[in-house]
Amino acid sequence: MPKIRLPKSSPHIDMTPMVDLFCVVLIFLMLTTTIRQPEPANVDTPFSISETPLPDFNIMTFLLASDGKVFINFDNGSDTILKYRPKILAAMGERYGIEFTDVELRTFEKQKSSMGIPIGNMKQFLNAKDNNERTRLQVGIPMDSTDNQLSNWILVARQVNPNIRATIKGDSNTSFEMVEKVLDILQDRNVNRFNLITSLEAVKINLEEIQQ
Amino acid sequence: MAQVIHQSQVRGKRRAKKQVPHIDMTPMVDLMCLLIVFFMLTTAFSKAKVMEIVLPEKIKDPTKQEAPKISASRTVNVLLGPDDKVYVYPGAVKPEEYSANPPILPPLTETDFSAEGIRSILLDRNKALFRKINDFNAEVISGRIEISQDSAKSMVAQLKKDDDTGPIVLIKAHKLANYGNFVDILDEMNICGIARYSFVKITWYEELMVERAAGIASTATASAR
Numbered sequence: 001m002p003k004i005r006l007p008k009s010s011p012h013i014d015m016t017p018m019v020d021l022f023c024v025v026l027i028f029l030m031l032t033t034t035i036r037q038p039e040p041a042n043v044d045t046p047f048s049i050s051e052t053p054l055p056d057f058n059i060m061t062f063l064l065a066s067d068g069k070v071f072i073n074f075d076n077g078s079d080t081i082l083k084y085r086p087k088i089l090a091a092m093g094e095r096y097g098i099e100f101t102d103v104e105l106r107t108f109e110k111q112k113s114s115m116g117i118p119i120g121n122m123k124q125f126l127n128a129k130d131n132n133e134r135t136r137l138q139v140g141i142p143m144d145s146t147d148n149q150l151s152n153w154i155l156v157a158r159q160v161n162p163n164i165r166a167t168i169k170g171d172s173n174t175s176f177e178m179v180e181k182v183l184d185i186l187q188d189r190n191v192n193r194f195n196l197i198t199s200l201e202a203v204k205i206n207l208e209e210i211q212q
Numbered sequence: 213m214a215q216v217i218h219q220s221q222v223r224g225k226r227r228a229k230k231q232v233p234h235i236d237m238t239p240m241v242d243l244m245c246l247l248i249v250f251f252m253l254t255t256a257f258s259k260a261k262v263m264e265i266v267l268p269e270k271i272k273d274p275t276k277q278e279a280p281k282i283s284a285s286r287t288v289n290v291l292l293g294p295d296d297k298v299y300v301y302p303g304a305v306k307p308e309e310y311s312a313n314p315p316i317l318p319p320l321t322e323t324d325f326s327a328e329g330i331r332s333i334l335l336d337r338n339k340a341l342f343r344k345i346n347d348f349n350a351e352v353i354s355g356r357i358e359i360s361q362d363s364a365k366s367m368v369a370q371l372k373k374d375d376d377t378g379p380i381v382l383i384k385a386h387k388l389a390n391y392g393n394f395v396d397i398l399d400e401m402n403i404c405g406i407a408r409y410s411f412v413k414i415t416w417y418e419e420l421m422v423e424r425a426a427g428i429a430s431t432a433t434a435s436a437r
Contacts, residue, residue, distance in 0.1 A: 012234075015236070019237050019244060023244065025248055026244060026248055029252065047399070049403060050399070052262050167262060171392075172395075174390060175388070176387055176389040176390055176393070177387040179391045187267060187270045192266055192269055193264065194266075194267070195263065198260075198395055
């Protein structure tokens with residue numbers, strides 16, 4: 001009987017199909033994803049059973065950090081021509097007598113993460129050279145009754161984009177006092193409909209237990 | 213002779229074939245792997261979910277507008293307290309009771325956010341409606357009723373609208389509660405299928421009740437009376 005001879009050297013695996021496959025997956029991921037914007041504050045959203053997805057456009061987000069700072073964010077609108085962000089900033093500057101240059105408006109358009117900058121420091125923020133300087137300026141939007149910039153941001157955003165909807169992204173540990181303050185300011189501006197951003201959680205109810 | 217030449221040609225061809233360089237793809241695979249991992253980690257794969265809440269409009273001019281009246285027998289007050297505690301009391305406190313000195317306040321039932329806590333209290337009050345919604349959903353799932361998803365949703369909304377025995381839940385938050393509690397309680401409303409609920413501002417005597425029950429120093433100001 002002839003002996004089967006096993007090859008002594010290790011078999012050479014052709015990696016080319018694997019590379020093809022990875023290429024396809026990589027291209028798919030690159031095209032379908034939007035890179036997560038780094039937020040100025042870490043926020044752990046609470047859980048709920050709601051399954052409605054967050055809309056992509058026409059939202060203003062209020063980020064309520066657990067340390068009591070409020071950050072705000074707008075989107076650019078469903079079309080790039082709309083350019084809501086620079087328009088909102090320009091209108092806001094007009095209210096406070098600050099004129100922003102085209103370069104500054106463009107920087108604001110590109111900077112898509114939430115911001116918590118008093119309007120007086122906005123120019124400094126937009127002209128900042130590195131991210132360290134930017135994060136140092138993120139002190140939260142002032143919202144006391146004497147200098148209620150948050151209220152003005154809401155007003156201006158709703159003037160620029162009438163379809164804008166308020167979403168609230170809060171940390172589970174944010175004290176309710178602050179949440180109530182923000183809700184109050186929103187209600188003063190006649191915004192009564194809110195979307196609360198949550199993470200999905202499954203809940204099961206045992207019906208028999210209740211019927212007993 | 214011809215044969216010899218032919219042979220050498222064959223040999224030459226074979227040699228040329230052997231000289232085709234075999235490119236080792238392994239490093240490329242490594243690189244791709246790294247890129248894929250990077251993209252998967254940096255991207256928001258699951259989109260965030262939202263929960264909608266509509267607050268009652270603010271009453272700006274109390275002389276022209278009046279707060280809507282609801283029956284006290286159906287009212288359940290849910291007070292969010294400090295340290296993730298929830299307090300429940302039914303009905304309402306009458307003006308002559310809270311303005312008495314010292315104020316006569318109803319006892320609070322202390323509970324928590326677990327399935328045996330606030331959920332069982334609410335489900336107990338909301339049994340009839342919850343069972344109706346549940347039966348309807350079960351029939352849709354089992355295929356006994358053929359209905360599109362949208363109309364199923366509106367049917368549930370109609371069931372909630374027609375309900376006139378379930379509780380009217382008033383959610384009130386003490387300032388020491390946190391945002392997580394607020395979302396949790398709204399979530400419980402959805403889980404228990406409560407037809408009518410609203411978030412209202414806490415009154416000074418309710419703050420006092422929570423503070424007494426939680427055993428903390430009172431912060432309610434006399435001027436609020």
